[in-house]
Amino acid sequence: MQDKDKQPLQILLIFIIMWQFAFGVSNNAISVLVGFFHNFFKFLAKGGTHVYNLWEICPKSLKGCQKFINLKCPQFERFVVCPSCDAIYHISNCPATCIHKQYPNHPQTQFRKPCGAPLLIKRKGSIRAIKTYCYQPLQSAMGMIINRPNFLEKCELWRTRYSTPNLLSDIYDGNIWNEFHTINEIPFLAIPNNLGIGLGCDWFQPYKHVNYSVGALYIFFYNLPREERMKLENVVLLGLIPGPSEPKKLMNSYLGPFVHDMQKFWEGVPLWHESRKQLISVRMALLSVMCDIPATRKLCGFAGHSAAHGCSKCLKKFGWSSADNKLDFSGYDRDLWEARTNENYILSSELYLHAPTKTAKQHVVSEHGVRYSLLVQLPYFDIIRMHAIDPMHNLLLGTAKHMLSVWIEEKLISKSTLRKIAGIATKICVPRSSGRLPLKIESNFAGFTADQWKNWITIYSSVCLKDHLPSDHLQCWLLYVRACSILLSTAVTKEHIATADAYLLQFCKVFQRLYGGKYCTINMHLHLHLHNCIFDYGPVYSFWCFSFERFNGILGSYYTNKHNIETQFIKKFLQHQASMSLQLPQEFGYLLAADKVESNSGSILYGSFSPEYFQLHLKLALSFMSDLVRLDFSVNEPSLATLLPPVHRSYMSANLASELNSIYKYLYASHDEISAEYFTSVKACLAGQILHSSKAITERGSMICAYWPTKGSEEIDALIHSCLPGDVQFGIIQFFIEHTVTLDKKFKRKHIFAFIKWLQHHTHEFWYGQSATICKLTFEESSVCNYLPLQRIYSVCAHAQLELNFGDETEAVFVAIPSHVSSLIR
Numbered sequence: 001m002q003d004k005d006k007q008p009l010q011i012l013l014i015f016i017i018m019w020q021f022a023f024g025v026s027n028n029a030i031s032v033l034v035g036f037f038h039n040f041f042k043f044l045a046k047g048g049t050h051v052y053n054l055w056e057i058c059p060k061s062l063k064g065c066q067k068f069i070n071l072k073c074p075q076f077e078r079f080v081v082c083p084s085c086d087a088i089y090h091i092s093n094c095p096a097t098c099i100h101k102q103y104p105n106h107p108q109t110q111f112r113k114p115c116g117a118p119l120l121i122k123r124k125g126s127i128r129a130i131k132t133y134c135y136q137p138l139q140s141a142m143g144m145i146i147n148r149p150n151f152l153e154k155c156e157l158w159r160t161r162y163s164t165p166n167l168l169s170d171i172y173d174g175n176i177w178n179e180f181h182t183i184n185e186i187p188f189l190a191i192p193n194n195l196g197i198g199l200g201c202d203w204f205q206p207y208k209h210v211n212y213s214v215g216a217l218y219i220f221f222y223n224l225p226r227e228e229r230m231k232l233e234n235v236v237l238l239g240l241i242p243g244p245s246e247p248k249k250l251m252n253s254y255l256g257p258f259v260h261d262m263q264k265f266w267e268g269v270p271l272w273h274e275s276r277k278q279l280i281s282v283r284m285a286l287l288s289v290m291c292d293i294p295a296t297r298k299l300c301g302f303a304g305h306s307a308a309h310g311c312s313k314c315l316k317k318f319g320w321s322s323a324d325n326k327l328d329f330s331g332y333d334r335d336l337w338e339a340r341t342n343e344n345y346i347l348s349s350e351l352y353l354h355a356p357t358k359t360a361k362q363h364v365v366s367e368h369g370v371r372y373s374l375l376v377q378l379p380y381f382d383i384i385r386m387h388a389i390d391p392m393h394n395l396l397l398g399t400a401k402h403m404l405s406v407w408i409e410e411k412l413i414s415k416s417t418l419r420k421i422a423g424i425a426t427k428i429c430v431p432r433s434s435g436r437l438p439l440k441i442e443s444n445f446a447g448f449t450a451d452q453w454k455n456w457i458t459i460y461s462s463v464c465l466k467d468h469l470p471s472d473h474l475q476c477w478l479l480y481v482r483a484c485s486i487l488l489s490t491a492v493t494k495e496h497i498a499t500a501d502a503y504l505l506q507f508c509k510v511f512q513r514l515y516g517g518k519y520c521t522i523n524m525h526l527h528l529h530l531h532n533c534i535f536d537y538g539p540v541y542s543f544w545c546f547s548f549e550r551f552n553g554i555l556g557s558y559y560t561n562k563h564n565i566e567t568q569f570i571k572k573f574l575q576h577q578a579s580m581s582l583q584l585p586q587e588f589g590y591l592l593a594a595d596k597v598e599s600n601s602g603s604i605l606y607g608s609f610s611p612e613y614f615q616l617h618l619k620l621a622l623s624f625m626s627d628l629v630r631l632d633f634s635v636n637e638p639s640l641a642t643l644l645p646p647v648h649r650s651y652m653s654a655n656l657a658s659e660l661n662s663i664y665k666y667l668y669a670s671h672d673e674i675s676a677e678y679f680t681s682v683k684a685c686l687a688g689q690i691l692h693s694s695k696a697i698t699e700r701g702s703m704i705c706a707y708w709p710t711k712g713s714e715e716i717d718a719l720i721h722s723c724l725p726g727d728v729q730f731g732i733i734q735f736f737i738e739h740t741v742t743l744d745k746k747f748k749r750k751h752i753f754a755f756i757k758w759l760q761h762h763t764h765e766f767w768y769g770q771s772a773t774i775c776k777l778t779f780e781e782s783s784v785c786n787y788l789p790l791q792r793i794y795s796v797c798a799h800a801q802l803e804l805n806f807g808d809e810t811e812a813v814f815v816a817i818p819s820h821v822s823s824l825i826r
Helices: 003-023 027-047 049-057 062-068 138-145 175-179 252-267 293-300 342-354 358-368 391-409 415-427 450-464 471-487 494-515 522-527 530-537 546-557 565-579 586-592 602-607 611-622 625-630 654-667 713-722
Strands: 077-081 088-090 120-123 126-129 132-135 194-204 214-221 236-241 269-273 278-291 319-321 326-328 387-389 641-643 648-651 677-681 683-686 689-692 703-707 728-743 747-761 773-779 787-789 793-806 809-818
Touching: 003 027, 003 062, 003 565, 027 062, 077 126, 077 252, 088 252, 132 252, 132 565, 138 236, 138 252, 138 269, 138 278, 175 278, 175 530, 194 293, 194 546, 214 252, 214 546, 214 565, 236 252, 236 565, 252 269, 252 278, 278 293, 293 387, 293 522, 342 358, 387 530, 391 450, 391 471, 391 522, 391 530, 415 450, 415 793, 450 471, 450 546, 450 793, 450 809, 471 494, 494 522, 494 530, 546 565, 611 703, 611 793, 625 654, 625 713, 641 747, 654 713, 654 728, 654 747, 654 787, 689 728, 689 793, 703 747, 703 809, 728 773
Parallel strands: 194 278, 278 387
Antiparallel strands: 077 088, 077 132, 120 126, 132 236, 194 214, 214 236, 269 278, 319 326, 641 683, 648 677, 677 728, 683 689, 703 728, 703 793, 728 747, 747 773, 747 787, 773 809, 793 809
16 A cells, blocks of 8 residues: 555544543553544445555554554663662563672671562562663663754754843853853863753652652753753653652662763763764763752762751751750851862762761761762762752742741631631732632642742732731741742842842741741751852753653553553653654644643743743833833744734724824834734733733733833833833733834834723832732823833733721722742832
8 A cells, every 4th residue: 555545544543642642541542442443444444445445554452553653662671679778680680589788898797698688579470570660771762852853953052042141041041051161171061962961850649549659750951942941752751760669868779770871971972863864972961950858868869858967058067956856957147057069078978888887877977968879970960069959849838838837836827817818819810821829728728739839929928918917927928928039030130149048048037036946947948058059050940840740740640550550651651752753734733732732831831931032021121211212022023922813903093093103103213104904802922921901701911010101102201311210000901902014114013012001009009018019990091101012011910909908998909919020120
């Protein structure tokens, strides 16, 4: 049969495989479906030769389907794991019992014996491993990944990226990346095809009601643009660590194959590139380890965070509180903390490695807070600097959650207060990209995700906690809110990192004064090291663990038969990745469009947005009015601003033409004419966020803030001539308009404006402090200032209409809360 005759069947089978992973369908269901089509074609074959031919070649099973469409997956290896000591053995050369010696140099012979734990078990007449570690060799993984469309070309885009001085918008602006251009006077990142990677580790529970944890090791490529870096198809699932429980102290046995591969890639590994028809030498260096505190300690060989030397960044020794019978993490005199160094770590870890007895090893841990990690065998890897403090666990799942438990335990917040807080939270309308809080506030915020804690901190808490916490306790919390509002930005300046660090230091000291040392945590101590990680790696979006949580969710969603699940998980993950390289004809592809299957929101959305677009947006949104004529607000090229359907075409009235001409004179020194037609919509997209007008089905995303005058042309002229920045204004979008203007009789420039009704300022606008602004319910008079270039919008706002008591009277007001706070407020 000719290829063109096979095409209909190939389209069908490709769709089935893509549909399986888009909607989480089990292998058994797909096998049944493929078998049905085989028999269905056989039934139809009675009526025609062509259908008969399809029946002849149609596969009967899932494996046959994958073979027919040439679905290629990387290979993975299986290692047998000792259930007692976590030693691993390749499945092709595995003893019956573990031969690993934990203390080979112990002075007493009886302690030099091998572990001896059984590794294999007989089930249903066959010999199987009790525990299996699945590992994807880097050479196999990289051989596939470099042949993905334009992968290597995308890895070189960072060299030509737009950057703003003193602004950190990605890892390329951090110290680590810039120091790796040349290592030991030998170029590294300066050379094409040399890749900087990150290693992440996270555990998940695949069963709902069974205590069974599986650990996933991932690597990702910093050379890729941030919007591509954490896409599923660009991440390597390195290995799956078997359950039911996590390794107790170290993970060196699982790191062994990876470190061995990375040593080869440091020297360079030749890989075949299909489209270039040649071997390409690829080098890689590990630039970061990103995980929560327990996983960091196990991967990097530190003592647990409950040890006296529990900090992996400094040598501060935490004292023991005899009253509470636990470590006291208080004390925030940071100038007295001696920093750890890579050289000292290596010396201490060598002492641990060669200590002959358990007692000797425990002594090293007690004195130095160090064990041993195989990562030190990578000659360039600075294990102190290159393990990052994860902001997701540190800021969101750590201190934010802890603060609530402290308030409840100290009886500062009661159940009735939580019900009042929940009532206020339900009145706050947030943009769709942020996501609402679940209705679990009354249940002590049970089940909140990291993204929901982020929204609670930056959007809800300053409004909801007002009048429900004593003033000094609220002011302590607001210090934390201000710090997070800066650090959780998509991009930050070095000055604002220092400001946020100062807020965190002040928060920790005030917290200790208010609540005492017994409530201080290791996370609070680590807050004061976080700024160094940001200087090294750029904004938190470059090194937090949100994406690993998402990948773990994908792994946990795969159907399995509940036996040897690690092998099934890695097989399905690799098949899922391979299916993403499949392509359907255009007339079928829309059925599985990403926005129909999966929609990113919150931190995943902002983390996947191009930093270059973000910098351009900030430049347009924050410039002084006197600079408008020197900026380009047009949207002719693929832009960060666009109208969304449904779009309606209309024709210009004389009044509208006059108003648009008035606006264009501030954007251009001169213009010739404006087109007679224009387009309107109730939805638009700006910098990755969906904006809605008040006339849309939902008003979520209709309130904005911008640096823009509100009182007419006279105010615009005054701001331009005085070179003043103007104040931030809040308003509600009524509709969007797209229009074209002609320059020099030949250049056409398309623009998108939002028609804004500006809210009037309130005398108590700072009643909530810096986190929220109070506006009147009345609007400024209509003027030319109602037309705002879309890129001039600084932030979408959450908002609420509340009745507040200002002394003797109660008044209904608007409360506006910028939902995506940036540190670059002027």
